[in-house]
Amino acid sequence: AQSDRESTSSGTTGSGSSGTAAAEGGSDTFTFGAAGAPEVFDPYYASDGETFRITRQIFQGLLGIKPGTADAQPELAESWEPSDDGLTWTFKLRQGVKFTDGEAFNAAAVCYNFERMFEQNEVAQAGPAEYWAYTMLGFKGGETESLYKSCEAKDDATAVITLNRYTSDFPVMLTLESFSMQSPKALKDGDANNVQKEGEGFKYPAYASAPVGTGPYKLEKYDEANKTITLVRNDDFWGEKAKTANIVFKIIPDESTRRQELEAGSINAYDLPNPADWKGLEDAGNQVLVRPAFNILYMGLNPEKNAKLQDVRVRKALYMALNRDQLVATQLPEGAKVATQFMPDTVAGYNTGLEATKYDVEGAKALLKEAGAEGMTLQFAYPSEVSRPYMPDPQKIWDALSADLEAIGVKVEAVTKPWNGGYLDGVDNGLFDAWLLGWTGDYNSANNFIGTFFGADSNDFHTWSTDFGKTLSKELDETNGIVDEGERTTAYEALNQKIMEDYLPGLPISHSPPALVVGKGVEGLTASPLTAEMFDTVTVSKS
Amino acid sequence: MTDNPKGWKPGARRKAKIDALAQAAGQVQDAGTVADTPGVSLIASAWRRLRRDRVFLIGLTITVLFLLVALFAPLLAPHDPTARLLLDKVRPQSNPIPGPEPGFPLGADNVGRDLLSRLIVGSRQTLLVCVFATLFSLIGGLILGTLAGAFGGWIDSVVMRFVDIMLSIPSLLLAFSVAAMAARPSQWTVILAISIAYLPIFARLLRGSMLAQRHSDHVLAARALGVKQAPIIFRHMLPNSLGPVIVQATLVLATAVIDAAALSFLGLGNPDDRQPEWGQMLGAAQKYIYDYPHLAFYPAACIILVAFGFTLMGESLREALDPKSRR
Amino acid sequence: MTAAAEQTHAQPGDVLVDVQGIKVHFPIKKGVIFDKTIGYVYAVDGVDLQIRRGETYGLVGESGCGKSTLGRAILNLEPPTEGKVVFDGTDIASLRGEELRRKRQHMQMVFQDPLSSLDPRQSVESLLLEGMKAHGLVKDTKAANARLRELLKAVGLPAASLQKYPHEFSGGQRQRIGIARALAVDPQLIVADEPVSALDVSVQAQVINLLEDLQDRFGLTYLVVAHDLAVVRHISDRVGVMYLGALVEEAAADDLYAAPMHPYTRALMSAVPVPDPVVEDRRERILLNGDLPSPANPPKGCRFHTRCPWRQPTQCDTDRPALRVVSIDGVPETHRVACHFAEGIASGELQPHKVEAEVVDPHLGESDAHGSLIGPATTVEVTDTP
Amino acid sequence: MTTRAYAADTRSGQALLSVRDLSVVFQRHGEQPFAAVDGVSFEVRPGQTVGLVGESGSGKSVTSLAIMGLLPARGNRVTGVADFDGTDLLKLSSGDMRDRRGKDLGMIFQDPLSSLNPVVPIGVQVTEVLERHKGMSRKAAMPKAREMLDKVGIPDPDRRLKDYPHQLSGGMRQRALIAMALACEPRVLIADEPTTALDVTIQAQILQLLGDLVRDSGTALIMITHDLGVVAGLCDEVNVMYGGRIVERGLRHDLFAAPRHPYTHGLLGSIPRLDGQRGEPLIPIPGSVADNLPWDHACAFAPRCFQPIDVCRSQTPGFVEDGASALRCHNPVGSPHGHTAQPDHAEVNDQ
C-alpha cells in the first residue's frame, strides 16, 4: 500500500522479465493513460503507484514478482540462501547484466545500493526514504536500530546481506520497487542522496530525473509541459528484449477522459477503470484485465474513542449486522469476495478454515442487548475525494453499511473528510469511532497485513487500549520471528483465527479485484495483483 | 420701459395674489390629477409592467413550479428517495444502474433508489442551497457594501481592499477553500462556500449604488431635514440601492445551483446523499456518465430549467427597474 | 473683507443668517496608494452675506459658479472649509453631530429636481412625517394627521396625496411636496436651490407664488438660488450675483436691475431674453467672450478679468476686488459691488473694448481674421442704449 | 375638425419647407395609441426663422424628428406631408432620406454633450458629413472642417479638430454641432432647443450666431424652444403648440403684443420678466400638462384654461387661419364670450 498521491492505484516491487521478440507488424508505441504524474524517477524516494508503474519498466530488483501473482521470483539474483538464524542472506547474482549507462551489475553494485539506501541524510530519513524507513525500520546512525546490518560483496556474483533481526518479510520485501538496483556510477554522478529541504517540500538531486537501471526500458524524456513520459527500449537488455519500442505514459487525471481517450484510440490502456464501466468497455471491444484481489477493506473500530466498543460482543454484534453478501453483490466489482479475515487468500498464513460471519439481524440485536449497548451511537467516517482499489465508491459502501447498522438500532453519525483533507489524519489521530479503510499488500507476507494493522505500539485500531492489544502485538512479533516457513504459516493461520474469533479488533469486509483495461489490439499484458504489470511483453497491433 | 399689459403696481394687492393662488390650487383638484385612489409604490408599478412581460412570466412560471415541487416534494415523490427499492437489481458489472420499469419511470441510481423521487425531493435541498447561498452572500455583501457605501472614507477603503482581494482570487477556488475548511462537509458548507464566493460581487455592487445614493438629492434632503444617520442609511440609501443587487441575486440563485454541482464534482459537496440534491446528483453521475448519461442528464436539465427561470426573471427585472429601458 | 466686517456690526438683531468669509474647497485627489490631494476646486471662495429675518435673498450666477455649494454650506450640508455661518446667534459651521441635527429643524432646503429629491420608495405621508419625527414633533397620530393635512392644504395638494408616491405626481406637485416637507418642521430659514428650474414654464409661476405666499403666512426667510435672473429678481428682496465662487455684486432687487454696476452683472442682464420682441429688438447686448474659467484654477486678481469688456491693465489682473459700496450719487449703501472700476464704468468714462481672452483660450481673438459668419461676437455690441 | 392646408404666405417668396397636416401616432405594444403630433401644419421660407414653442411633451421634438425621418423605426405612424422643395420628405425611401439629411436638412439638438459621439474627435465628426455628401476624402475634408469650426466661432480650430467632445466647453460643443449641421450648407436647419442646456451668457452667443447665419446665408431655420424670450428675439413667425397641436400662430410682434389663445396668454403672464415690475404676482396657469383632455371631442387645454366655456369640453376647436396668424380656440382672449386679459380674472373664474 503505497501512500496515495493520486486517488488511484497502488503497486509494488521489482520486476520480472520475459523473453523479447521484436514486434512485427505492430505499432512501435504503447501508450498508457496514467492517472497521475510520477513523483521522482528514483524509485527509492518514491512511494506511489504512478511512479512505480514507470520505474518498474526501467529498474529491476534482486527479487522479481512472478507475473500474475504476488509471489517472488528470481530476477537480478538468481538464488538466495539464508543462514539458519535467518540473519545472513547470500544472494547469487545474475551475470552479464549491465546498467543502461554501461556499468556492470555485480555484487559491489548491490552493496553500493544497499549502503546508499541505508545511509541517508536527515531530510531523506524524515520523508522521502519512506519505504526503507517502513520496512527496514532505521537508518545508519539513526535512533532506531535498522533490520539491515551490512552488505558484503564476496565476489562479483555473490552478495551477502546481514540483518540485525529476523523478519519474515525478508527477502520478499526486496520485491519492492523502491529497492531496485540502480547504477552506482549514475548515483554518484547525480549526487543521488542529496535530498534537500526547500520550503515545505523536498528538492531532489539531479539523479532523480535521470535514473539508470537494468530494465527493459530507458527513460527518454519527461515533457512536463505536455505531461507525457516517454520510455524507449533498452536494446542491451540482458533478457528478452521488449516487444514494443516505446512506451508513452500520458497523464490523464480524469477517469472518464481516460476512457474517452481509450475509445478514441489515443491511448492503449489505463488503470483502474470504474467497475461500472467494465461492461461498457468490454462491449466496445476492449479487454478488462481483472487483477486477483490482493487487498482488504475493513471497518476500523476505535475502542478508545467509543467505550462501548471495548466489549467484544458489541463488535461482534456490529459485524453480524453487516449484510456483506449484498454489499459485495451490489456495490463491488465482479470477483469481489466477502472477507473472512484480515488478509486475502493468496497470502501464506491465510486460514481457509475460517467462515464468514453470518448476516444475522436478530442475533446482532440480541447480542447488542446483552452487551447493554442497545441504541448506541456510532460516529462512522468515510473518505471523500478518493477511490481505492478496495473501495471503488466509499460513499456507497458507507451507505450500505450504515443502513445495516441502523437496522439493528445503532445510531450512525455520518462523518466525512477528503482523503488528504483530514480523513487520514482523522484515522491516525483516532478521531472517529468507526471508519472505512483498507490495504493493498506490498508483497506476499502475512506480516505486511496483520503485522501492519495490529503490530506496533500504537496503531489505527487503538488495540493498546483494549485488554487483548498487548497480547496480540506480542503474538504477532513472535510469529514474525519464526524462521521456518511451514511453522510460521501454521502459526499465522492460528493467529488469524484468534483475531477473528477472540479479538475482532476491526471488521474485515471484503476483497475487491481492481482491474486494468487495454484497448483493441493490445496483447501480452498480464494483470498483477500487486499492480506490478510489466509492459515489455506487450504488443500493439496496428488496427 | 416696456409695455405692461397688466398694469400692476409693484407690491400691490397681495391678497388678490393669494386668492389667485388658492384658485389655481383649487383647480388642480378639480382637474382630478390627484385622484382618491390609493398610491401605487414604485414596486407595484414595476410589477404592473412586469405582468405584461412575457419573458418575465415564463421565468416566474418556472420558478413557481420549482417552488411548488419543492414544497410538496414528499407528496409528489412516488417513493421514498432514500429507500433502496431496486437494490436487488443492481449488479456492478452487468447492471450498475437499473433502468426504467413500472413504478420507476426514470429508473434508479446505483444503489437502487428511485431516480424520479430523488429528483423531486432533490428540489428541496437544491432550493435550500441556492436560496441560502444567495441569502448569505447577499447579507454579507449588504453588510460590507453598506459599511463601505454608507460611511465612505477609510472604512470604504479598508472594506473595498478586502473585497478586492477576495475578488482577485478565482471564485471557485475561494469556494474550494471554504468548503475544504469545513470540519464536516454538509450542504451548509456548500452554501457557505458559494456565498463567500459571491459576497464580494454583492458588496461591490451595493457599495457602488450606495455611494451614488449618498450624493443623491433625496439623501441630502433627508440629511437637511435632520433625519438621523441610521434611518438615512436604512430607509433611504439601502432600499434605493437594492435594485441592482436584487437583480444580481436572481442571477446568483441560478449560478449557485450550478456551483453546487461544481463543488460536488470536485468532491467538496454535501457528502451525505441521503438528502438528494441536484448538484450532488450531477456530481455523483459523472462516474457513470459514459454508459449512463441519463443520470447526469436529468439533474442537469432540472438545473438548467431552474437557472433559466431565475435568469429570465432577473433579466426582465433588470429591464423593468432600469429607468432607461422604460421609455 | 473689510466691507463685510462693517456689515456685521450693523443691526445684529435683524440678521438671521450671517455668513462670514465662507469658503468651500473640494479637494482634487490623486496619488499612489493613498489618495493625496493635489489641488482644490475653489467652489466657494470667500463669501460674506447677511440675510435678514423675513427677507428673500436671491443668488444668481452661471452654472458651476458655486451657488448650490454656498447654499449647502450655509446649511452645513457641505462642511465649509473656512468661515462662519451664524444662524440665529449660533455658529452652525462649527456644529457637528446631534447638535447640528437638532439645529436643522430651523433651516430647511428645497431642491432643484423635485423628483430626485424625493425618495421614490416613501409615500408622501412618510416623507412628511420623517422630519417631524426626527425632531420630536409628532406627539400623537391624530395631531400628526391634522398637521399633515394642514401642510398639504398650505401647499395646495389634496389630502388624498398622503398615500401616494412621488412618481405619481406632476412636476409642480412634486415641488409642492418638497416644499411641504421643508415646512413640516417649522423652519425659520428655507434655502431653495433652483426651486423652479426643473419645472415646465407654465407651472413655474405656481411654485413661485406658493413660495411667496408661504413666506407671508409663516414669516419665512428665504435664500433662493437660481440661474434665472428674472425669477430671482421677481421673488427676492435682495439679490447677490456670484461669479466663480464669490459675490461680485449685491443690491436690493430693484436697484440691481435699475443700475447694474459690475460688468458681469451687466452682461448677464443683457443676455437674459425677454419675451417681448419690442424689447428684444432694441436692447443692449453685451456678449461675453469665452466660458467660465475652471473653479479649480481661478484667474488671479479679479476673477472676471479674463472675460471682462471693461478690464483695465494691471490692477484687474492682480488685485482681487472686495465687495464695496460705491461712491456714486443715488446708489444706496446696500448696493455693493466688487469691481475696481465700478465708478468709471457707471459714469461711462470707461468704455468696453474687445476682449483678448487669455487663460481660457490663448487664441481666442484670432477668429475674426477668417471672415467669421457671426461677425464680431467678441465685442460688445451696443445697438440701442435706453 | 377643420384643419385646412396652410396657405403659403406669398409676401416674401415661396415656402421652402411646408409641413401639412403632420400627425405622429405612437402605438406601443399593449397600450393605447397616442397622437404625439396631431395635424400640425406650418411652413418656412428661405431666410426665415419660424419658432415652435410649447411646454414639455407638446410634440415639438416629435414634429422635427418626423420631418427629419428620425423617429424610431417601429411603434409609430406618421401621416401628412412635409413638402421640401417639391418632394414629400415623408414619402421618401429611407435611403433617399439619408441622402437628404445632412445635405438639404440639418439639425441641431438640445444637449450638445450627449449629441456628440464621445469617442470620436470633433474633426472626424465634422468631416464625416462632408465625406458622405460631398464625396470628399478625409484629407480634403479636413481643411473644410477647420473652416467650418472657424466660421461658427470656435477659437483655434486646428487644435479643436483633434479634440474630443468632453474637452470642449458647453458653448463650443454647441458650436461644433452647428458646424456639423452646416457643413454641407443645408437649406433648412432645425434647431431643437439649442440653448436650453447652456448658461444665459453662452445662450446669447449661440442665438447671435444662429441669427447671423439665417440672415447671411438664407437658410430657413425652424427654432424649437420652450423659452418665449428666445423666440421673441429671434423668430419671424411663432407657432405655439399645446398637446400635439398648434394652438396659435402669429408674426412675432403680433403674437407677443396680443396673444389670443388663453394658453399663450397664460404663458406670457406666468413668466417673470426681467424688465417687469417686481412684486407683481404672477398669474400661473393652473394644473399641469397631465390634466390634458384628448383633442377628439374637446379642447385639450380646457381644464387649465382661465375662461373655458361649455363647448370647450365638448367640441374640438378648429384651426382658424387669417393671413399670417392662426388660432385654435373656442373662446379666444378678448372675444365676446370670454373676458379680456384682466388681472382679476381669477375672481371672475370663481363663479
Add this chain to the structure above:
Amino acid sequence: MLRFIVRRLLQMVGVLFVLSLLLFIWLRMLPGGTVSAILGDRATPESRERLTKALGLDEPLYVQYWRYLKRALTGNFGASTGVVPGRDAFQIFIDRFPATIELSFFAILIAILLGIPLGYLAARRRASLFDNASVIVSLIGVAVPVFFLAFLLKYFFAVKLGWLPVSGRQSNIDATRVTNFFVLDGLMTREWDAAWDAFKHLILPAITLSTIPFAVIFRITRASVLEVLDEDFVRTAESKGLTNRIIRGRHVLRNALLPVITTVGLQVGGLLAGAILTESVFSFPGIGEALASAFSHRDYAVLQVLIMASAATFVIVNLIVDVLYAVVDPRVRTR
C-alpha cells in the same frame, strides 16, 4: 497615465502581500495537510511527527510565515510536495502558465468573436426570434455544468467523429519547445504539424471554457448596444445622413464596446476559475489543473504561488484593460 499604472502596480504589491498572509494562514488551517498527503495511509504517528518536524510545520505560524516571506522575497517559493514533488513551485507556475494563457486566449477569443456580433445583432433585432434564441443559447452555455458539456463535446468530436483529440495539449510528437506556447512554438519553428496538432488540442477545451465569458460578453454587448442605440449622438449621426456602415461602426459599436472591454477584463478572474474545471476534464496541463491537484495534495508551496500568481494576473490584466479603456475612451484618457 504612468502615475496611474505605477499606482495600481503598487497597490497590487500591497494586495499580494496581504493575500500572501491570509493565504498562508488559511492554507494551514485547512484540515489534513502536506504531511498526510505525503505519507498517505502508511503514516504512523512517529513518521508523521518526524516529517512535520523536518518540514518545519511544527513551528509557530508567524515564524513559518516570516521564513516564507524571506524566502519568497529572494524568489524562492519552496518546492512542490504534490503536483511535481521536488520541483520549484515557481517553476511549476512557469511550466504551466503558458498552457493556461493559450487556452484562455482562445477561449476569450471565441467568446469575443461570437459574443460581440451576436450581441450586436440581438440588440438590433430586439425581441425578435433571433434575439430570444441567442439569449437562451447563452444561458444554456452557462447552466450546463462544465464536465457534462466537456463530456458531450469530447464524445461527439473526439470519440465519435474522431476530428479532434480527447485531451492533453499535444500528441506525443517531436516538437521543439521554445516558449512553451505550443501553437506559437510550432509557428516559430515552422513545425506546422506541431502547431496544428497543438491547435487542435485547444479547440474543445477553449469552447468549453468560453461558454461563460461568451454568455457574459454577449449579454453586455446586447445591453450596451441597446443603450447606445438610444443615445442622442446616434440620432445626431442619423441626422447627418451618414451611411449605416459608419453609424454602426463608428458611432454605435465603438461606444457600445466600452463596457465590453471592462467586462472582458473581469472575465479573466472567471477564466482562471473556469480553468480549474476545464483543464481537469481535458487533462490540460495548465494552472487550473495544477491548482486542483495542488489542492487535493495540500501542496502549500504550489497553492501559494499559483493563487498569488492568479491574483496578480487578474490585477495586471485588469490594469491592462483599464489602460486599454483609456486608449479607447478619450474621456478617461485626459483625466
